[in-house]
Amino acid sequence: MLKSNQSEIEMAFRQRFHKSAQHYERASQVFPNGVTHDSRYLEPFPIYAAEASGSRKTSVEGHSIIDYWVGHGALLLGHGFPSVVRAVQQQMALGTHYSACHELEIEWGHRVQKMIPSAERVRFTNSGTEATLMAVRVARIVSGREKVVKFVGHFHGWHDSLVLAAYGPYNTADWSMPGVTAGVQDDLVVIEPNNLDLVEKAFRESQPACCIIEGTGGHWGLVPVQGAFLKGLRELCTKYGVILIFDEVISGFRVHPGGSQAHYGVTPDMTTLAKILAGGLPGGALVGRADLLEAIAFGNRYGKKMKHPGTYNGNPLSAAAGCAALDAIADGKPCQRANELARDLRGRLNQLFAQRNALWVAYGEFSMIHILPNFDGPRPTSDEFIPCEGDYRKLDAEQPAALKHAFRAALLINGVDWFGWSGMTSAAHTSEDIDQTVRAFDQALALLGV
Numbered sequence: 189m190l191k192s193n194q195s196e197i198e199m200a201f202r203q204r205f206h207k208s209a210q211h212y213e214r215a216s217q218v219f220p221n222g223v224t225h226d227s228r229y230l231e232p233f234p235i236y237a238a239e240a241s242g243s244r245k246t247s248v249e250g251h252s253i254i255d256y257w258v259g260h261g262a263l264l265l266g267h268g269f270p271s272v273v274r275a276v277q278q279q280m281a282l283g284t285h286y287s288a289c290h291e292l293e294i295e296w297g298h299r300v301q302k303m304i305p306s307a308e309r310v311r312f313t314n315s316g317t318e319a320t321l322m323a324v325r326v327a328r329i330v331s332g333r334e335k336v337v338k339f340v341g342h343f344h345g346w347h348d349s350l351v352l353a354a355y356g357p358y359n360t361a362d363w364s365m366p367g368v369t370a371g372v373q374d375d376l377v378v379i380e381p382n383n384l385d386l387v388e389k390a391f392r393e394s395q396p397a398c399c400i401i402e403g404t405g406g407h408w409g410l411v412p413v414q415g416a417f418l419k420g421l422r423e424l425c426t427k428y429g430v431i432l433i434f435d436e437v438i439s440g441f442r443v444h445p446g447g448s449q450a451h452y453g454v455t456p457d458m459t460t461l462a463k464i465l466a467g468g469l470p471g472g473a474l475v476g477r478a479d480l481l482e483a484i485a486f487g488n489r490y491g492k493k494m495k496h497p498g499t500y501n502g503n504p505l506s507a508a509a510g511c512a513a514l515d516a517i518a519d520g521k522p523c524q525r526a527n528e529l530a531r532d533l534r535g536r537l538n539q540l541f542a543q544r545n546a547l548w549v550a551y552g553e554f555s556m557i558h559i560l561p562n563f564d565g566p567r568p569t570s571d572e573f574i575p576c577e578g579d580y581r582k583l584d585a586e587q588p589a590a591l592k593h594a595f596r597a598a599l600l601i602n603g604v605d606w607f608g609w610s611g612m613t614s615a616a617h618t619s620e621d622i623d624q625t626v627r628a629f630d631q632a633l634a635l636l637g638v
Protein backbone atom coordinates (compact mmCIF):
# COMPACT_ATOMS: atom_id res chain seq x y z
CA MET A 189 0.00 0.00 0.00
CA LEU A 190 1.27 3.44 -0.89
CA LYS A 191 1.49 6.24 1.68
CA SER A 192 -0.87 8.31 -0.50
CA ASN A 193 -3.59 5.65 -0.07
CA GLN A 194 -3.18 5.95 3.67
CA SER A 195 -3.64 9.71 3.72
CA GLU A 196 -6.63 9.45 1.37
CA ILE A 197 -8.22 6.90 3.72
CA GLU A 198 -7.46 9.05 6.74
CA MET A 199 -9.03 12.12 5.15
CA ALA A 200 -12.20 10.26 4.19
CA PHE A 201 -12.33 8.67 7.66
CA ARG A 202 -11.97 12.03 9.42
CA GLN A 203 -14.74 13.50 7.32
CA ARG A 204 -17.14 10.62 7.84
CA PHE A 205 -16.51 10.28 11.58
CA HIS A 206 -16.02 13.94 12.58
CA LYS A 207 -17.99 13.63 15.84
CA SER A 208 -16.06 10.53 16.88
CA ALA A 209 -12.89 12.59 16.45
CA GLN A 210 -14.24 15.11 18.96
CA HIS A 211 -15.18 12.37 21.45
CA TYR A 212 -11.73 10.87 21.07
CA GLU A 213 -10.09 14.17 21.93
CA ARG A 214 -11.99 14.22 25.22
CA ALA A 215 -11.36 10.50 25.84
CA SER A 216 -7.63 11.02 25.39
CA GLN A 217 -7.68 13.29 28.45
CA VAL A 218 -9.27 10.49 30.47
CA PHE A 219 -7.95 7.11 29.30
CA PRO A 220 -4.47 5.99 28.22
CA ASN A 221 -4.64 5.97 24.41
CA GLY A 222 -8.22 7.23 24.83
CA VAL A 223 -9.64 3.69 24.98
CA THR A 224 -10.87 1.16 27.54
CA HIS A 225 -9.82 -2.03 25.69
CA ASP A 226 -6.61 -2.56 23.68
CA SER A 227 -8.48 -3.93 20.67
CA ARG A 228 -10.58 -0.78 20.34
CA TYR A 229 -7.53 1.36 19.70
CA LEU A 230 -7.54 2.59 16.11
CA GLU A 231 -5.56 5.21 14.23
CA PRO A 232 -6.33 8.03 13.66
CA PHE A 233 -9.12 7.45 16.24
CA PRO A 234 -11.80 4.87 17.04
CA ILE A 235 -15.43 5.37 16.11
CA TYR A 236 -17.98 6.04 18.83
CA ALA A 237 -21.24 4.08 18.85
CA ALA A 238 -24.52 5.61 19.93
CA GLU A 239 -26.77 2.55 19.71
CA ALA A 240 -26.99 -0.95 18.30
CA SER A 241 -29.66 -3.32 17.09
CA GLY A 242 -29.53 -6.72 15.39
CA SER A 243 -26.38 -6.98 13.26
CA ARG A 244 -25.67 -3.26 13.25
CA LYS A 245 -24.45 -0.42 15.36
CA THR A 246 -25.00 3.26 14.69
CA SER A 247 -22.13 5.68 15.07
CA VAL A 248 -22.56 9.03 16.82
CA GLU A 249 -22.69 10.57 13.32
CA GLY A 250 -25.75 8.41 12.54
CA HIS A 251 -24.00 5.96 10.19
CA SER A 252 -25.34 2.41 10.24
CA ILE A 253 -22.44 -0.05 10.44
CA ILE A 254 -22.52 -3.85 10.06
CA ASP A 255 -20.90 -5.21 13.18
CA TYR A 256 -18.53 -8.21 13.08
CA TRP A 257 -17.36 -7.74 16.69
CA VAL A 258 -20.79 -8.64 18.04
CA GLY A 259 -19.95 -7.73 21.62
CA HIS A 260 -16.43 -9.23 21.39
CA GLY A 261 -18.21 -12.48 20.56
CA ALA A 262 -20.87 -12.24 23.30
CA LEU A 263 -23.82 -11.48 21.03
CA LEU A 264 -24.52 -14.63 19.03
CA LEU A 265 -28.14 -13.46 18.88
CA GLY A 266 -27.21 -9.95 17.78
CA HIS A 267 -27.70 -6.64 19.56
CA GLY A 268 -30.88 -6.11 21.59
CA PHE A 269 -32.34 -9.59 21.20
CA PRO A 270 -35.96 -9.06 22.36
CA SER A 271 -36.22 -11.80 25.02
CA VAL A 272 -32.86 -10.80 26.52
CA VAL A 273 -33.88 -7.12 26.66
CA ARG A 274 -37.20 -8.03 28.28
CA ALA A 275 -35.57 -10.30 30.86
CA VAL A 276 -33.06 -7.61 31.88
CA GLN A 277 -35.70 -4.88 32.05
CA GLN A 278 -37.90 -7.05 34.26
CA GLN A 279 -35.02 -7.99 36.52
CA MET A 280 -33.85 -4.38 36.77
CA ALA A 281 -37.11 -3.46 38.48
CA LEU A 282 -36.78 -6.41 40.88
CA GLY A 283 -33.24 -5.62 41.98
CA THR A 284 -29.75 -5.56 40.55
CA HIS A 285 -27.83 -6.99 43.49
CA TYR A 286 -29.31 -8.81 46.46
CA SER A 287 -26.08 -9.65 48.28
CA ALA A 288 -27.91 -12.93 48.66
CA CYS A 289 -28.49 -16.18 46.82
CA HIS A 290 -31.37 -16.02 44.34
CA GLU A 291 -33.43 -18.40 42.24
CA LEU A 292 -32.29 -17.04 38.89
CA GLU A 293 -28.66 -18.05 39.53
CA ILE A 294 -29.87 -21.65 39.99
CA GLU A 295 -31.86 -21.40 36.75
CA TRP A 296 -28.80 -20.05 34.96
CA GLY A 297 -26.54 -22.77 36.36
CA HIS A 298 -29.07 -25.49 35.43
CA ARG A 299 -29.09 -24.34 31.82
CA VAL A 300 -25.28 -24.49 31.71
CA GLN A 301 -25.33 -28.01 33.21
CA LYS A 302 -27.83 -29.12 30.57
CA MET A 303 -25.93 -27.63 27.63
CA ILE A 304 -22.21 -28.08 28.36
CA PRO A 305 -21.16 -31.77 28.58
CA SER A 306 -18.37 -31.22 31.17
CA ALA A 307 -20.54 -29.09 33.50
CA GLU A 308 -21.25 -31.33 36.48
CA ARG A 309 -20.81 -28.27 38.70
CA VAL A 310 -20.79 -24.54 37.93
CA ARG A 311 -19.26 -21.50 39.62
CA PHE A 312 -20.02 -18.05 38.23
CA THR A 313 -17.37 -15.36 37.87
CA ASN A 314 -17.43 -11.88 36.31
CA SER A 315 -15.38 -12.52 33.21
CA GLY A 316 -13.48 -15.08 31.18
CA THR A 317 -10.23 -13.86 32.70
CA GLU A 318 -11.50 -14.67 36.18
CA ALA A 319 -12.72 -18.07 35.02
CA THR A 320 -9.33 -19.16 33.62
CA LEU A 321 -7.56 -17.75 36.69
CA MET A 322 -9.84 -19.88 38.85
CA ALA A 323 -9.34 -22.97 36.67
CA VAL A 324 -5.58 -22.86 37.16
CA ARG A 325 -5.84 -22.39 40.90
CA VAL A 326 -8.36 -25.20 41.30
CA ALA A 327 -6.14 -27.51 39.24
CA ARG A 328 -3.17 -26.75 41.49
CA ILE A 329 -5.12 -27.38 44.69
CA VAL A 330 -6.56 -30.66 43.45
CA SER A 331 -3.38 -32.06 41.88
CA GLY A 332 -0.80 -30.72 44.30
CA ARG A 333 1.27 -29.85 41.21
CA GLU A 334 2.27 -26.37 40.05
CA LYS A 335 3.13 -26.23 36.37
CA VAL A 336 0.61 -25.27 33.71
CA VAL A 337 0.85 -26.22 30.04
CA LYS A 338 -0.51 -23.81 27.47
CA PHE A 339 -0.15 -23.43 23.71
CA VAL A 340 1.57 -20.63 21.82
CA GLY A 341 -0.92 -18.04 20.61
CA HIS A 342 -3.80 -19.24 22.79
CA PHE A 343 -5.48 -16.40 24.65
CA HIS A 344 -7.02 -17.06 28.05
CA GLY A 345 -7.52 -13.53 29.39
CA TRP A 346 -4.99 -11.11 30.78
CA HIS A 347 -4.05 -12.40 34.25
CA ASP A 348 -0.41 -13.17 34.97
CA SER A 349 -0.46 -16.96 34.84
CA LEU A 350 -1.77 -17.34 31.30
CA VAL A 351 -1.16 -14.09 29.43
CA LEU A 352 2.37 -15.09 28.44
CA ALA A 353 2.79 -16.36 24.87
CA ALA A 354 -0.71 -15.18 23.96
CA TYR A 355 0.53 -12.58 21.52
CA GLY A 356 3.22 -12.56 18.86
CA PRO A 357 5.93 -12.10 17.91
CA TYR A 358 6.52 -15.64 19.12
CA ASN A 359 9.99 -16.17 20.39
CA THR A 360 10.33 -19.58 21.97
CA ALA A 361 13.46 -18.48 23.84
CA ASP A 362 11.68 -15.81 25.87
CA TRP A 363 8.02 -15.64 26.90
CA SER A 364 8.48 -12.76 29.32
CA MET A 365 5.97 -9.94 29.40
CA PRO A 366 6.23 -6.52 31.01
CA GLY A 367 4.91 -6.64 34.58
CA VAL A 368 4.85 -10.43 34.90
CA THR A 369 7.50 -11.93 37.17
CA ALA A 370 10.07 -14.52 36.19
CA GLY A 371 8.61 -16.76 38.91
CA VAL A 372 5.23 -16.80 37.19
CA GLN A 373 6.92 -17.47 33.88
CA ASP A 374 8.75 -20.45 35.40
CA ASP A 375 5.42 -22.04 36.31
CA LEU A 376 4.25 -22.00 32.71
CA VAL A 377 5.23 -24.54 30.07
CA VAL A 378 4.50 -23.15 26.61
CA ILE A 379 4.37 -25.48 23.63
CA GLU A 380 3.60 -25.16 19.95
CA PRO A 381 0.00 -25.97 19.01
CA ASN A 382 -1.21 -29.13 17.27
CA ASN A 383 1.75 -31.36 18.11
CA LEU A 384 0.93 -34.31 20.38
CA ASP A 385 4.58 -35.41 20.63
CA LEU A 386 5.45 -32.06 22.20
CA VAL A 387 2.50 -32.40 24.57
CA GLU A 388 3.63 -35.83 25.72
CA LYS A 389 7.21 -34.63 26.20
CA ALA A 390 5.99 -31.63 28.27
CA PHE A 391 3.74 -33.85 30.40
CA ARG A 392 6.55 -36.33 31.04
CA GLU A 393 9.14 -33.69 31.87
CA SER A 394 7.09 -31.18 33.88
CA GLN A 395 4.30 -33.20 35.52
CA PRO A 396 1.89 -30.28 35.15
CA ALA A 397 -1.29 -29.69 37.14
CA CYS A 398 -3.27 -28.87 34.03
CA CYS A 399 -3.26 -28.15 30.35
CA ILE A 400 -5.44 -25.39 28.92
CA ILE A 401 -6.49 -24.97 25.30
CA GLU A 402 -8.82 -22.76 23.29
CA GLY A 403 -11.42 -25.21 22.02
CA THR A 404 -11.21 -24.08 18.37
CA GLY A 405 -7.53 -23.11 18.35
CA GLY A 406 -5.53 -20.01 19.22
CA HIS A 407 -7.29 -16.65 18.93
CA TRP A 408 -10.61 -18.31 18.16
CA GLY A 409 -9.39 -20.41 15.31
CA LEU A 410 -6.82 -18.07 13.77
CA VAL A 411 -4.65 -21.16 14.09
CA PRO A 412 -7.29 -23.88 13.91
CA VAL A 413 -7.15 -26.92 16.14
CA GLN A 414 -8.34 -30.24 14.76
CA GLY A 415 -10.76 -32.64 16.46
CA ALA A 416 -8.13 -35.39 16.21
CA PHE A 417 -5.69 -33.25 18.18
CA LEU A 418 -8.28 -32.64 20.91
CA LYS A 419 -8.97 -36.37 21.15
CA GLY A 420 -5.24 -37.12 21.40
CA LEU A 421 -4.84 -34.40 24.01
CA ARG A 422 -7.68 -35.91 26.04
CA GLU A 423 -5.96 -39.31 25.98
CA LEU A 424 -2.60 -37.88 27.02
CA CYS A 425 -4.16 -35.89 29.88
CA THR A 426 -5.84 -39.04 31.17
CA LYS A 427 -2.62 -41.07 30.80
CA TYR A 428 -0.47 -38.54 32.70
CA GLY A 429 -3.08 -37.40 35.25
CA VAL A 430 -3.14 -33.85 33.85
CA ILE A 431 -6.38 -31.87 34.26
CA LEU A 432 -7.66 -30.86 30.83
CA ILE A 433 -9.25 -27.41 30.64
CA PHE A 434 -11.10 -26.23 27.55
CA ASP A 435 -11.27 -22.46 27.36
CA GLU A 436 -14.65 -22.02 25.68
CA VAL A 437 -15.04 -18.33 26.47
CA ILE A 438 -15.60 -17.70 22.76
CA SER A 439 -16.49 -21.14 21.39
CA GLY A 440 -18.96 -21.99 24.17
CA PHE A 441 -22.58 -21.73 22.90
CA ARG A 442 -21.20 -20.33 19.60
CA VAL A 443 -19.89 -23.27 17.60
CA HIS A 444 -22.57 -25.54 19.08
CA PRO A 445 -24.95 -25.09 22.06
CA GLY A 446 -22.58 -27.41 23.95
CA GLY A 447 -19.41 -25.68 22.75
CA SER A 448 -16.50 -27.24 20.89
CA GLN A 449 -16.52 -30.18 23.35
CA ALA A 450 -19.99 -31.18 22.13
CA HIS A 451 -19.06 -30.61 18.50
CA TYR A 452 -15.88 -32.73 18.68
CA GLY A 453 -17.18 -35.22 21.26
CA VAL A 454 -14.23 -34.60 23.60
CA THR A 455 -15.08 -33.90 27.24
CA PRO A 456 -12.52 -31.91 29.23
CA ASP A 457 -12.26 -32.03 33.03
CA MET A 458 -13.05 -28.34 33.38
CA THR A 459 -14.30 -25.62 31.04
CA THR A 460 -14.16 -21.86 31.22
CA LEU A 461 -17.09 -19.86 29.85
CA ALA A 462 -18.07 -16.19 29.50
CA LYS A 463 -19.43 -13.89 26.74
CA ILE A 464 -22.53 -15.65 25.29
CA LEU A 465 -23.03 -17.28 28.70
CA ALA A 466 -24.26 -13.95 30.11
CA GLY A 467 -26.24 -12.83 27.06
CA GLY A 468 -24.10 -9.72 26.49
CA LEU A 469 -23.84 -8.65 30.12
CA PRO A 470 -20.70 -9.23 32.22
CA GLY A 471 -20.31 -12.77 33.47
CA GLY A 472 -18.22 -15.91 33.31
CA ALA A 473 -18.05 -19.37 34.82
CA LEU A 474 -15.77 -22.23 35.65
CA VAL A 475 -17.60 -25.51 35.14
CA GLY A 476 -16.41 -29.08 35.38
CA ARG A 477 -16.17 -32.34 37.26
CA ALA A 478 -17.84 -32.18 40.67
CA ASP A 479 -14.77 -33.57 42.44
CA LEU A 480 -12.59 -30.82 40.95
CA LEU A 481 -14.93 -27.91 41.64
CA GLU A 482 -15.15 -29.19 45.19
CA ALA A 483 -11.87 -27.31 45.68
CA ILE A 484 -14.02 -24.18 46.00
CA ALA A 485 -16.23 -25.72 48.71
CA PHE A 486 -15.82 -25.26 52.46
CA GLY A 487 -14.69 -28.39 54.28
CA ASN A 488 -13.68 -30.14 51.07
CA ARG A 489 -11.85 -33.44 50.69
CA TYR A 490 -8.58 -31.66 49.86
CA GLY A 491 -8.34 -29.90 53.21
CA LYS A 492 -7.56 -26.70 51.28
CA LYS A 493 -10.15 -24.33 49.95
CA MET A 494 -9.82 -22.01 47.01
CA LYS A 495 -11.07 -18.64 48.24
CA HIS A 496 -13.65 -17.24 45.90
CA PRO A 497 -15.38 -13.97 46.73
CA GLY A 498 -16.41 -11.56 43.90
CA THR A 499 -18.99 -8.79 44.32
CA TYR A 500 -20.82 -9.50 41.09
CA ASN A 501 -20.66 -13.31 40.97
CA GLY A 502 -24.02 -14.66 39.79
CA ASN A 503 -25.36 -11.12 39.37
CA PRO A 504 -29.16 -11.13 38.85
CA LEU A 505 -29.02 -8.97 35.71
CA SER A 506 -26.40 -11.18 34.09
CA ALA A 507 -28.37 -14.25 35.19
CA ALA A 508 -31.54 -12.88 33.60
CA ALA A 509 -29.78 -12.06 30.33
CA GLY A 510 -27.91 -15.39 30.40
CA CYS A 511 -31.04 -17.50 30.93
CA ALA A 512 -32.89 -15.74 28.12
CA ALA A 513 -29.94 -16.03 25.72
CA LEU A 514 -29.24 -19.70 26.49
CA ASP A 515 -32.95 -20.52 26.02
CA ALA A 516 -32.84 -18.95 22.57
CA ILE A 517 -29.65 -20.84 21.65
CA ALA A 518 -30.47 -24.28 23.09
CA ASP A 519 -31.93 -25.74 19.87
CA GLY A 520 -28.75 -24.93 17.96
CA LYS A 521 -30.46 -22.91 15.23
CA PRO A 522 -28.70 -19.60 15.98
CA CYS A 523 -25.32 -21.37 15.89
CA GLN A 524 -26.18 -22.97 12.54
CA ARG A 525 -27.44 -19.71 11.09
CA ALA A 526 -24.30 -17.80 12.16
CA ASN A 527 -22.11 -20.64 10.80
CA GLU A 528 -23.87 -20.61 7.41
CA LEU A 529 -23.54 -16.85 7.05
CA ALA A 530 -19.82 -16.98 7.91
CA ARG A 531 -19.22 -19.83 5.44
CA ASP A 532 -20.95 -17.79 2.74
CA LEU A 533 -18.91 -14.71 3.59
CA ARG A 534 -15.60 -16.62 3.60
CA GLY A 535 -16.37 -18.05 0.15
CA ARG A 536 -17.46 -14.73 -1.32
CA LEU A 537 -14.47 -12.87 0.06
CA ASN A 538 -12.15 -15.45 -1.51
CA GLN A 539 -13.94 -14.97 -4.85
CA LEU A 540 -13.45 -11.23 -4.49
CA PHE A 541 -9.75 -11.59 -3.64
CA ALA A 542 -9.30 -13.82 -6.70
CA GLN A 543 -11.15 -11.34 -8.97
CA ARG A 544 -9.01 -8.48 -7.73
CA ASN A 545 -5.83 -10.56 -7.87
CA ALA A 546 -5.31 -9.59 -4.25
CA LEU A 547 -2.86 -11.73 -2.31
CA TRP A 548 -5.33 -12.12 0.51
CA VAL A 549 -7.24 -15.13 1.79
CA ALA A 550 -10.27 -15.65 4.05
CA TYR A 551 -10.55 -18.79 6.14
CA GLY A 552 -11.97 -20.08 9.39
CA GLU A 553 -14.51 -22.41 10.90
CA PHE A 554 -17.98 -22.06 12.36
CA SER A 555 -19.05 -18.38 12.64
CA MET A 556 -15.50 -17.04 12.65
CA ILE A 557 -13.75 -15.47 9.67
CA HIS A 558 -10.04 -14.69 9.53
CA ILE A 559 -8.31 -12.64 6.86
CA LEU A 560 -4.68 -13.18 6.02
CA PRO A 561 -3.16 -10.41 3.89
CA ASN A 562 0.10 -10.93 2.02
CA PHE A 563 -0.69 -14.60 1.31
CA ASP A 564 0.89 -15.97 -1.85
CA GLY A 565 -0.11 -19.63 -1.50
CA PRO A 566 -2.75 -21.44 -3.53
CA ARG A 567 -6.30 -20.09 -3.47
CA PRO A 568 -8.79 -22.14 -1.42
CA THR A 569 -10.89 -24.72 -3.26
CA SER A 570 -13.11 -25.53 -0.28
CA ASP A 571 -14.20 -24.02 3.03
CA GLU A 572 -11.95 -26.50 4.87
CA PHE A 573 -8.87 -24.77 3.48
CA ILE A 574 -6.28 -23.77 6.08
CA PRO A 575 -3.59 -21.44 4.69
CA CYS A 576 0.12 -22.04 5.26
CA GLU A 577 -0.64 -25.62 6.30
CA GLY A 578 -1.68 -24.30 9.69
CA ASP A 579 1.78 -22.90 10.57
CA TYR A 580 1.06 -20.65 13.56
CA ARG A 581 4.07 -18.45 12.85
CA LYS A 582 2.54 -17.44 9.52
CA LEU A 583 -1.17 -17.45 10.41
CA ASP A 584 -0.60 -15.49 13.63
CA ALA A 585 2.17 -13.24 12.27
CA GLU A 586 2.02 -9.59 13.27
CA GLN A 587 0.85 -7.60 10.21
CA PRO A 588 2.21 -4.09 9.65
CA ALA A 589 0.41 -1.69 12.00
CA ALA A 590 -0.19 0.91 9.26
CA LEU A 591 -1.95 -1.68 7.09
CA LYS A 592 -4.02 -2.91 10.02
CA HIS A 593 -5.31 0.57 10.88
CA ALA A 594 -5.85 1.56 7.25
CA PHE A 595 -7.75 -1.69 6.55
CA ARG A 596 -10.14 -1.20 9.48
CA ALA A 597 -10.61 2.50 8.66
CA ALA A 598 -11.28 1.72 4.98
CA LEU A 599 -13.93 -0.83 5.96
CA LEU A 600 -15.54 1.56 8.44
CA ILE A 601 -15.79 4.24 5.76
CA ASN A 602 -17.75 1.62 3.81
CA GLY A 603 -20.02 0.66 6.68
CA VAL A 604 -18.35 -2.43 8.17
CA ASP A 605 -16.72 -2.78 11.60
CA TRP A 606 -14.24 -5.66 11.42
CA PHE A 607 -12.59 -7.06 14.58
CA GLY A 608 -8.93 -6.47 13.59
CA TRP A 609 -8.14 -9.11 10.95
CA SER A 610 -11.03 -11.31 12.05
CA GLY A 611 -14.78 -11.13 12.40
CA MET A 612 -17.70 -13.09 13.80
CA THR A 613 -21.21 -13.42 12.48
CA SER A 614 -24.31 -13.54 14.64
CA ALA A 615 -27.67 -15.15 13.93
CA ALA A 616 -29.00 -11.61 13.39
CA HIS A 617 -26.82 -10.96 10.33
CA THR A 618 -28.72 -11.17 7.05
CA SER A 619 -27.78 -12.15 3.51
CA GLU A 620 -28.12 -8.45 2.61
CA ASP A 621 -25.47 -7.73 5.27
CA ILE A 622 -23.20 -10.29 3.61
CA ASP A 623 -23.78 -8.72 0.15
CA GLN A 624 -23.03 -5.27 1.54
CA THR A 625 -19.95 -6.55 3.37
CA VAL A 626 -18.50 -8.03 0.18
CA ARG A 627 -19.07 -4.68 -1.59
CA ALA A 628 -17.46 -2.88 1.37
CA PHE A 629 -14.39 -5.13 1.14
CA ASP A 630 -14.20 -4.44 -2.61
CA GLN A 631 -14.26 -0.69 -2.00
CA ALA A 632 -11.87 -0.93 0.94
CA LEU A 633 -9.36 -2.92 -1.12
CA ALA A 634 -9.61 -0.30 -3.85
CA LEU A 635 -8.92 2.41 -1.29
CA LEU A 636 -5.96 0.41 0.01
CA GLY A 637 -4.62 -0.02 -3.49
CA VAL A 638 -4.73 -3.82 -3.18
Ligand SMILES: Cc1ncc(COP(=O)(O)O)c(C=O)c1O
Nearest residue numbers: 315316317343344345437438462
Ligand atom coordinates in the same frame (compact mmCIF):
# COMPACT_ATOMS: atom_id res chain seq x y z
C1 LIG B 1 -10.64 -17.71 24.65
C2 LIG B 1 -10.73 -16.57 25.64
N1 LIG B 1 -10.48 -16.81 26.93
C3 LIG B 1 -10.58 -15.84 27.85
C4 LIG B 1 -10.94 -14.56 27.49
C5 LIG B 1 -11.03 -13.48 28.53
O1 LIG B 1 -12.37 -13.19 28.74
P1 LIG B 1 -12.78 -11.76 29.32
O2 LIG B 1 -12.49 -10.75 28.29
O3 LIG B 1 -14.25 -11.92 29.65
O4 LIG B 1 -11.97 -11.55 30.56
C6 LIG B 1 -11.20 -14.27 26.15
C7 LIG B 1 -11.59 -12.91 25.74
O5 LIG B 1 -11.71 -12.57 24.60
C8 LIG B 1 -11.09 -15.31 25.20
O6 LIG B 1 -11.30 -15.06 23.90
